[in-house]
Amino acid sequence: MSGNSLADLLAWLKVKSRLQGWGMIYAFEKDKINRLIEQEYIRRFNMGNDIAPVKGDVPVVENIWKVSLSNWLLRSPQMSFENTGLNDSRARLSMAVMGGKTVSLNKVNDSWKANKIEEYDPLQGPKLFLELLLHQVIGNVSGDGLISLDLKKSDNFILESSDTLIQREIVGEYFKTLFTELPDEKRIYPLGRIRHGSNQLMNPTSFHLRTQSGADVVVNPQYKGCILVFIATATRKGDGFPGEGFKYLIPDDAGKDYSATLLFEPSAVSASVLIFEVAKLLGISAETDFKYSHNADGELLTATATSGKISLPAINTDVHVDLQDGSKILVNLDLNELIFPSFAPSALVIDVSQNKYTVQWSVATKTRCKLSSQGQVPYEKMIACSLKMSAEYELDDSAAGVSLRRTDLQVDTAAEFLDEKAHKQDKGTNQAEFWDTIKLYFILSTVKADILDKKLGDLLEEALKGLFKADFLVKDLIDEVIEMHVGQTVQGGETHAPWDIGYFGRINPTQTTFVINPTDLILGQDGTHQFATDPVVTGVKWAVEPLVKSADSPGTISESGLYHAPKANSFSGRFTRLRITASDPRTGYFSQALVTVVAKNLTINPRIQTCDRTNTVELRAGSLGNAPQKWSIKNPVAGSGTVSPISGQYGAYTYRPGSEVPDQTFLLEEIEVQVGTEPAQSVHVLVLQKQPAAFVEIVSTDPGKGQVQLQAVINGRVVPVVWRLPLGGPGTIDANGLYQAPANPVASFVLIYAVYENEFLGNFEGFRILPLPLDEFPELLEVLEQ
Template structure:
């Protein structure tokens, strides 16, 4: 469903004030909110405070996800579950760099993902938008804190994997808690300064766009952050219900909407008009909530000056003159109103005034003009003045977008005088006509050209983002409330780079521009390195990415900083890819009867070409493009193979847009089950560039023990393995993994196993308080074996095994199999709990369900 158009909103706003008693309401949409978050994220990354790379293990009992050198991208708000009843939104963080290794039962690697922006898992959470209390200079700050996030989900795990979703939430919540500075993002800082608009407080709500909860909709997730604002001296309004309040961001290309209540608008315009008419004129707004609003004047329009009417006549030998005076120099304005009608402001005055008059006369002998022999001042009375004035004004935004200008477009008036009873022989009609002309002239002089009124709405929009951003207004109208449409942009004096966030291939070029003069350009990577071989070079905004042929990872993030001549800095984040061709995953395991999907893409184009290179061509594996999904392919391992135990097929991707670039994805198929297990010896004390591999199998007593004498071979991938099972990691990984095989003839029974070793395991060892590879194996009659690998933290762990939720055993167990006997045929649930002396939190693995074998 589309959002409202501007015309729809104006029609709705014309039905009455829509601010529910608040002095102003501002709404800004997802695009502008996310731009604020992205700018802060990049600035924080430049200060080395935003999301350092993460290492860790997410253990569910079924799957283990090992995260190495993981980098999160900018947070992105969405509003598919938002309501005006609360102030929450959906927050998405993409995992844009690093490696994620998925292990299944028995610690077998199932998938390796080398993460790049094009193919990256996402982390989702609900989060509350909070505000701080105001102070002497601030009415408060609108912010979100990742520590307040809840209901975590992630595409690292299947949507129905409840345990995986819960444990992923626990993992990332812990990581966020370790970042007291970087976890908080500001969405608005409201200043408190003297002026026409002095914000005292505000409330926050979120709003979903129409139909934005439908995943297939073009505007899915669209919505807005709303701030309901009270000015000093005002009263807080009420909160609208979701079904009574329109979505305020129009689909006409605007990102923010500012509404000044009709009450606030008329109050401020009434002050200007009152000051113009005289000190005695004031306006008072009268309106029921969400009804048409008007302001009624009180006081007197003073400084009215009507010339007296003069008449003269002769009666016999006597000559006479009389002056008729309007005795008042003001008019009551009790019926003067200021209202809004059809997007025009209307100043209307329609009133019958009863005004007193008196006359002063003299007579003298016509033959002796200097001799006055009679004066008369006793005649007086009242007459009526019917006065009607209508002035109309339009609202426009000045070219700079900083002020609302209210200018008069029309004037109409009528004045009539009646009920005059002047003494004879004075003509009542002539007196009425004289007074009418005088009053008409005064009214015209005052009301025909009321000076333009200026409302500094830009000051209000600046207060609402009192840091480096403000609402840039583009259009304005006054259907009832004053509504302004615009966007949130950086202040003109704040340094800003464009583009802020981009992706390049190795040796690629990006031209950056800054809105202010730049004194110096600097570069560094996420670790603080500034060696041109690592970060590239920049001259006058022209950035050239480094050569990535010797890079350890598949991408590198570079911070570009422009140091402004006048002070201040602007930052941009550039992700440099080792190759412009991206695949996901780079390695995965598929069962003989299974299928798996591979995604591929090229920088700035979806056009890729795929070629399947079969390990054993006679098995006839296949690769099929997915219809209507560019870059997606389905791999099938082929027919059954009774000769080979493993096959590793490679899919090679190229693109005509990137000559010479090649990327590969590997698929491992296990045609025969392993009869043993290979593990990396956790007690290995040799060089960090090597690992000791151990072949484990059960003996006659059903104990899982190591076996010596196996034949070790590197089946495929990087590195090397010697005859004793010492694996040496590669200096420069190419495939990104190794597949090591071990075979041993044990009295005619072949012990056979393989192990997939990710190449980054050496460079980025994982530190975790969780035990991993927790397994419960049913062995022999009435027996089970519990096995786990100890946590990688240096702290000493204490283990507690829970059986069906109750204590089963506990102690400082070494990381070796633990055997016990239970009732045969019965099913149990086991949970492994790890605790530490100085840490009140427990770290659980499981539960795992096992049925004890029968005799």
């Protein structure tokens, strides 16, 4: 026995309220809510809330080392909840860098020089991770019902793949500052929307999130862990959070597939049900047509109707009346419609104080009454009818369902003829009709109690019993609240009221019954992939749509789910993105996946980096499907180094320089990576054998024209040098040191050598690395020029 069946939970809930002063507590199975969040993330992808490309300088070591970020394209934050305890709950957000460049700079001779350039795409880019420490974050429910978390309250920003822990944390801090400065629409992470309705007692004002592991309360490895949402309302703001021993709220009954439990404060539900039902009877709005009174703690005491009425239909019935002489007479009672106003001075009041639910009403009205007997001329008079009603209700949990059950109904009525004077003979009335009317009047005056007090009282009481029902079902209100709060997120539940009112259901099967496998795929241009659902669902319909607003082709997908990606010449840039949908026409259930199609199957970083001969360089490569990579030094020479894999990290390698090369200033190494039969790609490491004697300065720049004027300085003196491009480009450099970049450079950098030749002292060498294209880095070039 697990000890967490529905019966076990109900027994635990029956002992006392478990809400701890909150208006509601919702529990969702973590894995399924993460799946739902993932599907919502895919649905909203590229809908205008992506963070704009990031540019800026990040100091790592003040005035010594910094990194410059250029056009970093971040995917929208993807949230997941970590399986932690109630007192250490957190949500993790990840943002992959889909594109952009990073230039690392260090200061040499009081000037900044680039020593590393990286260029990212979906195959190889760092990830930004951040945490929301949920116990420090309050979720807000705004006026339009938006449920959101503010990312400026995030913490523990870490940039994966930075060189050192210090750099990872410092760049992370840069993004933390960046997030605090983002506009709301970029910084606020939406989780959903609550429709605020007329139910003032159950409209949320804020919420707190916690996570809970099944291991917190009972040892059962099958428990997935859950997310707890503590919801405050205007009157129930919470008294704290549960500690150890708070039971795992999701039942584990075999075959039931429970994945969500929702707890509601019983008095708020009961009062809401009664107010809503009475409002319907009166034909008024529970939101606008009641005056509410509260105690000092803000709890509702009474709801008084300010408009409305109850109309009882006309009555036409026969009454047998016993006369004093022992005879009987049959009297027909014909009563016009009775309209009882429910507002002042005869206001209907709903009293919900002290967990008692009572409808109280004292009211009077007038109508016309017609009496006739044995074919006599009808006797027609106005009557005054009054009633005093008290209906009491209590919450009832029975096999038929949770309801507000009427425990007592007291109805007192009274009726009187108005202006009870004997009829005078009207003109045109013959003597026989006159004496019949007089006879009927005297008869009725002796039996008024039978007709007006008893019979009419019985009829009114019976009518009110029908209106103020013996049972008002709670389920309809619970369903409405759930639909307003979480839409279709939770379905198919059953309601119980051991103390608090509990709804036990499952996360919306529409988006969680099956998923596309995989949900996030990177595919090469012109490649194919066979999609499937998990679990397998036969007869699903497949569709593909582009996510980039351009003429890019999204590719095609067959009836069986075989996707064919577009060719590289069918889309612009290094990649394109699209969305795959699988839908089941029989149930309406569906799942979606993201696909990124890349123009190249391999990406390596850094593109170039300098290092001293005694240091190492970390290299990373991303390839489609994590295919095996073959790394090597291309065209090794004396002093060439080696590359070796970093244990446990796919695509991560360490370059180690070789032995010292005498009489050389630097050694340019080309590291080559090959995947399968695809053409190899290369990156470069400039190994400094000794510190360069010549310093290459930037004199001026014109990024618009793609030009940089350089000069070489030795011991503070400008010297004539021989300029060359050791990699053959891109671009050209003339004898005067004017570098001209190509219009559309393929490479992300250019390496420039300067050699000062001296027949007595030998050669003095220097170098400069420039990021390309130049017009992407105008601010950085200004820094390098200083």
